[in-house]
Amino acid sequence: MSASTKPRVAVFKMASCDGCQLQILDAEEALLDLAGAINIVNFAEASSYMEPGPYDVTLVEGSISAPEQIEQVKEIREQSKFLIAIGACATSGGIQALRNTQDAGAFVRTIYPTPEYVKTLATSTPIADHVRVDLELTGCPIDRGQLLGALSALLAGAMPRISTSSVCVECKRRGYVCVLVAKGEPCLGPVTRTGCGALCPAFGRGCYGCFGPSQPPNTDALGRRLVDLGLPSKLVADKFRFITGWAPAFREAADAIADGRKDEEVAAP
């Protein structure tokens, strides 16, 4: 294929740690191979050469957290045939969405001596809250295999399929020892989407939900179980209010735990 007929791929960044872009860069060999099949025309992290749109596939990392990003992402959408939001930041607002339930103004005042120099939105929100998104790849960071799989599917003209089953199912499939049962470790594996290969349990610790909610997420049952482990309800709510805490299922779970605590206080004799 000549350079002009190869699909044109662009990578953009909003508010993020760059980790998901680095996953792309770290897919070195695969990337060099793909470079034969695709034309990466815009990837500031990797190249000073940039081309204007339109793009066939656009990857967007990061959340919307500053006023100018709203316009920017709309322009990117207009220039893009197929838009993929990559990572926890782009799909659920990321860890920086922890500000959403708090007073962002107070955050600015805490950190910056001169708050008026800092332009920020009160919330950090996923790309899909602002423009149409064609595919979401979750994870903090995304999984390279899932990304390459998705790009290959698109090259073959197929819609990529992403599993939404849980880390817990993955754990059982791989025969890992259950950290919740064996160690009493709080683990979000039962309600978190797979993609990482059940990495945390493989490394002897509980999952902290970095791939976001699985389908369907039975968060009520897990929340009760964690409370039964003897964890204070604030800590259980914090488990859900974490890297992907602004994803609706986790947000509701955290609120339910906080509300449950209030109900208990009322119901106590």
Place this chain on the structure above:
Amino acid sequence: MTHRSVEVPVIARVEGEGALHLKVKDDQIVDLRLEIYEPPRFFEAFLAGRHFSEVPDIVPRICGICPVAYQMSAVHGLERLFRTQVPEGTRELRRLLYCGEWIESHILHVFLLAAPDFLGYDNAIELAKDEPALVKMALDIKRLGNELMAAIGGREIHPVSPRVGGFSKAPRRKDLAAFLPRLEWALGQMPGIADVVAGLPMPPFDRPAEMVSMVHSDEYPMNEGDLASTGGRAFDAVTFEQVSREVHVEHSNALHSVMADTGTPYFVGPLARINLNADRLPPVARECAARAGLSVPEPDPFFSMAARVAETAVAIEEAIRIIGAYEPPEPQMADVVPQAGRAVWVTEAPRGILYHRYDVNEDGTIREAKIVPPTAQNLRHMEEDLRRFVPGVLDRPDEELTRLCEMVVRNYDPCISCATHFLRLDIERS
């Protein structure tokens, strides 16, 4: 009077987003500002109220390129406050994990980010067309760093095993031993890489600088040590906030660091470390520094590339040593009992010293956190470099001037997401 305004969209291959505004009148700089666009993510604010055990999962998200640095400054500081005795072997395994990050980060910088600049390519893929063997070798070494990190941490970006108290799971001896042949191979490549760097065309740039790094009595510093400067200062994590002060600059979301007493900028990173720890360089690293033409004292920031190559050798030599003597820590984790008080620590991230402070409540929740990343400490120094460098090259056409300014900034390998992405150069000539 004619105004000319040039928009150069990006300083690419810098992680983070920023712009350089340059206003020139009659060959004099009227205004020079390094702007940071990265929207603030408020880590310090939302750390408040979280349980200490969550900190090693939160702070790496500040920067995807040096997550281990954030984890290391945090776990060491909290353990010292809690008087946690980590299991034997933990110290060495943490150092090994850091070696992986240094290898990965330094090689990424030298070959994927900086070398294309020096050699006039847009990116490493273009460079790879002319120098396939060199780029492939570099990528193999970088992958080695990544895989070492993943073997210990589960994944190289945001590792999962480092905890306050040790590792949730330590690798088996044989899993690490499997890295030895590749590490030996990589070490053998380093002198040749130093020769390549020695041959890169470097613009002359002589400037005095105060450089700051950790120092340690018997090893090249990573996780432990005091602080020293080439200006004769001696301090440590406890006194860090008295010696270094952050100032908020009008045009920026980042805070710049200066010396509290003199108000002057300082410079952290590989070149600072080599200047202050030249006698701790292991043999191959020493040879690489010599072959790349680096002899201390050397304040010229353009020697940062040479310093990264020498430090890559440090990390490989250390990795070989540590793996050779490795026994998995037993038990894997220490019991951690939180205590109220102040936790402070500094470690050497690939880009320089990274300071963390946590004020902790009795129940182990964080009351207040403060994080001073290396790039924030270097920003003022970068700006000053540009101020000194630009007058000598103002006669160059805009395109070349842009490229030269990019190189000055890139010496610091700014990971602007930690402080702060793309650098845009805006030149206004009249």
